[in-house]
Every structure is written in C-alpha cells, then in structure tokens.
Amino acid sequence: MKTLLKNAWILTMDDRYTEKKDGWVLVENGRITDLGEGIAPTDAEEVVDCGGGLLLPGFVNTHCHASMIPFRTMGDDCPDRLRRFLFPLEQEAWTESLSRLGARYAAGEMLLSGITTVADMYYYEDQVAEAFVEMGIRSFPGETVISQRAPGSETPEEALRRSRELLERWAGSEWVHPILAPHGTTTVHPEALVACQELASTYHTLLTIHACEMDYEMQFFREKGLTPITYLDSLGLCGPHLLAVHCIHLSPEDISLMAERGARVSTCPGSNTKAGKGVAPIREVAAAGIPFGFGTDGPSSGNTLNLFDQMRLFAVSQKTACRDRSLFPAREIVRFATRGGAEALGMTDAGQIRPGFLADLTLVSLEGPSLFPVYNPYSALVYGASAADVSLVMTGGEIRVRNGRLTSVSLADLRDELEAAMPPFRRAAQKYAEII
16 A cells, blocks of 8 residues: 655655655555655555654664563662662562563553664563564564573573574564673673674674673773773674663773774663763764664663653763763754664664655654744754654554554553553562662
C-alpha cells in the first residue's frame, strides 16, 4: 500500500540538512520511495495531512534498559544504589513476565515520543525482543552478561548461552538485530568479555558495554596503569564492534584510540548529570570523528524514555562545561538524535528521509504553546518541543502513533498489564524502603 504524508516541513537530515517546507513523502513496502515539495502525487491509498508539522527521521535511542519501568522513582537520590539495592532486588524479584510487560510499556512510551529504534541491555531479552516486535519498534537487544548471579542466569556462561540463542533466533530479522551486552568493565571477568567479543565477531554484530562511567571504575584501572578503554583494547574489544556507553571520563588518549579502532559511543546526558557523574567530552569525541548517539538509559537511571530531554540536557551541559554558547548548534543535536544514532548502531538505511531508506518517521506538531513562532525548526525541537508534541510516528511504513495516541493498544492497557504483574516485586522492594 502507498501512503502519502503531505503538508509537512521536512527535515531530511541529509548531508546538506535539506528542508522542504511544503513537503511530501511517499511510502511503500516499508520504505521511502519518493519525496518532494509542492504538488504531491495523487495515487496513494492513504493520505496523511501533517498540518505543517516537522517531519523528520525517527529518533534512535542508543542505550536503554527498557524493562526497568517497575524501578522508576526508586532511590533517585540514593548514592551507590546499583550495589545497595538494584542488583539485590533484581536477583530476588525480577521475572520473565516483568521483562516482557515492562518492555511493552517502555516501547509504547518511546513510540509516543518519536523513538523508532532502540538498543537495549537487560535480562530475558528474548522476551524483550518479542515485546518490541509486537509494539512495532525496531530493536538491538542484548542479554546482560555479568559475573554474578542474575535474573535468568546463574553464571556468565548461562548468559552467553542466552545471547547465542538470541543471535540465532533473530538472524536476518528486519526488526530485531541482537547484540552482545557485557555489563561493565569491572563487573564482567575478562574471560567472559573475550567470549562476548568472539560472539560479536562471529555474528557480525555490536558489543555494548558501560565504560568510563564510575569513579571507582576509573580508580580501579588507574591503579593498574590502565583506563577502561585501554583495558578493553588489551582484550581485543576496542574495535568496530564496540558501542561504549556513558564514556564520561574518556582521556584524550582513549578518544584517539577509539577513533583509530573504529569504535562508537552512546552518551546519556540525562542519567549522567542526574547521578552527578560528570559531562562526557563529546566535543572531543565529535572532533575525532567517532560515531555517537544519545541514550535515555533506563527508566530508573534517566526516568524518561524520550530524546527531547536528552537533546536539551546535552545542549545545556555541553555548552556550560565548555563555556561556549555556540558549541553544538541545534541542527547538529537533532542530527545526533536521528542520523547519528543510526550511524552509531551501524544502520546504513535509516536516519535520513531519502528514497530507499526505512520509512521510520516522526511528526512533531507545531501547535504547542512553546512552539510559536518557529524561525529555526531545529531550535524548536531542541529547546521548545517535548514528547507531548509528537503527533504521528511511523515504523516500517506502518503508523504506530496517530494524533498523539498509540494505534494498536492504549498506554493505559499497557500500564494495567504491567501493574497486575508487579505485586511480588513491590513486596520484595519493601525491605529497601528506608533507602528508596
């Protein structure tokens, strides 16, 4: 079926940042087949009037723990909460059902904010992948590999087995692109890290890991005369497969090494600054030509699963840290949230509105009170818009959000499904009530 989206202010995100102010896009078989300005084709079976809104490539979330919705608002101001209660509560109370239902709700939340692709790291990722397919969001799921008892896996070897099964089950899928997801540089034994890299190389996929994030992590490697990045490099992990997450404490030498090896970065300004961990040196990362995109992190770490918050926080934190108002103009920030994220994930047919590319599109209405007038559409997106301004989302040529509502299920139903599965989790959490 041909679908025409017309009367749109199109931001193509191509090399020239081409715009089409009275633009139209023609979609067929899940791909963009044509676009233009002015008089639109008349042979489409479905016509969508975009009402003059901003039509851009779908946002790409390069790092998430989507299923962690039940943890949202727990211990937001608690120091060292990962070890104090997140790990213990996961080990005690996390289930396959919570992973699936949490992912369904999170996918709904992300779609409503214009995210069309997400890279995810958590437990029972086979269930997460199924949930994402059901919701119509493109995904790069990775089973967490960690050298301790974890949900679904008593050992890292079990998690690696789950990872291999995930890779084999979804091989060749258009919607699910499994990845390797060792948890962190200090939480996974070197043997398991090497095994993850071997799988990533065998299956030609990404390996994502938290790196250069924690103060204690940096101190641990400093005492060995290393950095987390040089440690990963010594094991063979710093290469084209690597998507390093957070990267707050990268050294100039780390950045040069990552650029030389062809590694990528996911930066999470919301969770980084919320936790007081610092501002990643993205000015230097960008200058080195390292592909990078934005991540929301999980709903426990960054709370909201939308990239509008990340764009704004990225802008204000980077400009403040570098004391340079002109740093990262708004159109570059929108690029990082769309095309940049796609490039960081190795997607060669997403992140731009151009013929042949995936029909993963987001429409942002300009009817909101903070979006008048609009002289610069990129500034409007970064500094004025919010998830509530997203009016339509398409993935694979199918409309998943129309008039600001999910088309296949209501968010209320998704919330009710998850709520019904949460009582045992809530009871287990009570023992941590004083710190959360």
